Amino acid sequence: MFIKSNILRSPHAFAKRNGGVSVKEHTKSLNLAFGRGDEDDVVLENLAIFAKSVGFDEESIVSHPQIHSDKIITVGAQNCGEGYFVREGVDGCDGYITRERGVTLGIKTADCVPILFEAEKNGEIIAVGATHAGWRGTVADIAGKCVERLCGELGADASGIRAAIGPCIHSCCYEVSSDVYDAVRENLGGEVAERFVTPSGKDGKYMCDLALINRELLIRRGVPAENIEIIEECTCCSPEKFFSHRYSSGLRGTMLNVIFIG
Numbered sequence: 258m259f260i261k262s263n264i265l266r267s268p269h270a271f272a273k274r275n276g277g278v279s280v281k282e283h284t285k286s287l288n289l290a291f292g293r294g295d296e297d298d299v300v301l302e303n304l305a306i307f308a309k310s311v312g313f314d315e316e317s318i319v320s321h322p323q324i325h326s327d328k329i330i331t332v333g334a335q336n337c338g339e340g341y342f343v344r345e346g347v348d349g350c351d352g353y354i355t356r357e358r359g360v361t362l363g364i365k366t367a368d369c370v371p372i373l374f375e376a377e378k379n380g381e382i383i384a385v386g387a388t389h390a391g392w393r394g395t396v397a398d399i400a401g402k403c404v405e406r407l408c409g410e411l412g413a414d415a416s417g418i419r420a421a422i423g424p425c426i427h428s429c430c431y432e433v434s435s436d437v438y439d440a441v442r443e444n445l446g447g448e449v450a451e452r453f454v455t456p457s458g459k460d461g462k463y464m465c466d467l468a469l470i471n472r473e474l475l476i477r478r479g480v481p482a483e484n485i486e487i488i489e490e491c492t493c494c495s496p497e498k499f500f501s502h503r504y505s506s507g508l509r510g511t512m513l514n515v516i517f518i519g
C-alpha cells in the first residue's frame with residue numbers, strides 16, 4: 258500500500274495505488290483525491306484505510322488543492338481536516354511546514370515529485386515539511402523554499418534536515434519540450450539545465466530529471482547530500498503499482514504522501 262524512505266525517522270508514507278476500495282479501472286484501488294471519478298465516500302474510505310495502515314488519525318490530514326506554485330503554508334491543529342473534511346474556503350498551495358504534533362501533512366501526486374522533510378536538532382525532530390513539485394514547482398524552487406522556511410521560521414538548521422524524494426516520473430519517461438528546458442535554464446541556471454534536462458534525440462525534445470533537480474536545489478540550501486534520499490521508482494514505468502498522469506494520459510487516480518511528527 259505504501260513505500261517508506263530509509264532515512265526519515267518521522268512516521269511517513271508514499272502511497273502506492275493498491276489496497277483501497279475504488280473499483281473503476283482507472284482509480285483502482287487506492288485513489289485518494291476527489292474529482293477523479295470516484296464518489297466522495299469512496300475517497301474518504303480510502304483515506305481511512307490508508308490512515309489506519311500508516312498510523313495517523315485521518316482527521317489530522319491537511320492537504321489543500323494543489324496549484325503548481327511555490328506557496329508553502331505553516332499549519333497547526335486548526336488546519337486539520339482541510340482538503341478532505343473541510344473543503345469550503347480552503348486555498349490552494351503546494352507545501353506545508355509544521356512544528357506541531359498531531360498534524361499530518363499530505364501531498365497528492367500522480368507523476369509529480371513529492372518531497373517529505375524532517376528537521377532534527379539536538380536529537381529531536383523539531384519540525385516536518387512536505388512539498389509538491391511538477392516542473393513548474395521545481396523551477397520555482399519550492400523544495401529550496403521549504404528548507405528556507407524550516408530554518409528561518411521554525412528554527413531548523415539545514416545540516417539537520419533530512420529529505421526523501423518519493424516515487425515520481427523519472428527521466429526514463431519524462432519527455433518535455435524546450436519550454437521546460439528554457440524555464441530550468443532561466444530560473445535555476447545553465448548548469449542545472451545541461452545536467453538534468455538532456456536532448457532526447459527527438460527534435461526539440463528533452464528528457465527531464467525532476468528528482469535530481471530537486472536534490473540539487475536541496476543541496477544548494479545546505480542540506481547534506483547524505484541526508485537526501487531519492488526513491489528510485491518511476492511512476493510511469495510501473496502503472497500497475499502507481500497512478501501516472503503521463504502513462505494514463507490523465508485518466509487516473511491520485512496517490513497521497515504523508516508525514517507527521519511521531
Ligand SMILES: [Zn+2]
Binds near residue numbers: 428493
Ligand atoms: Zn520511467
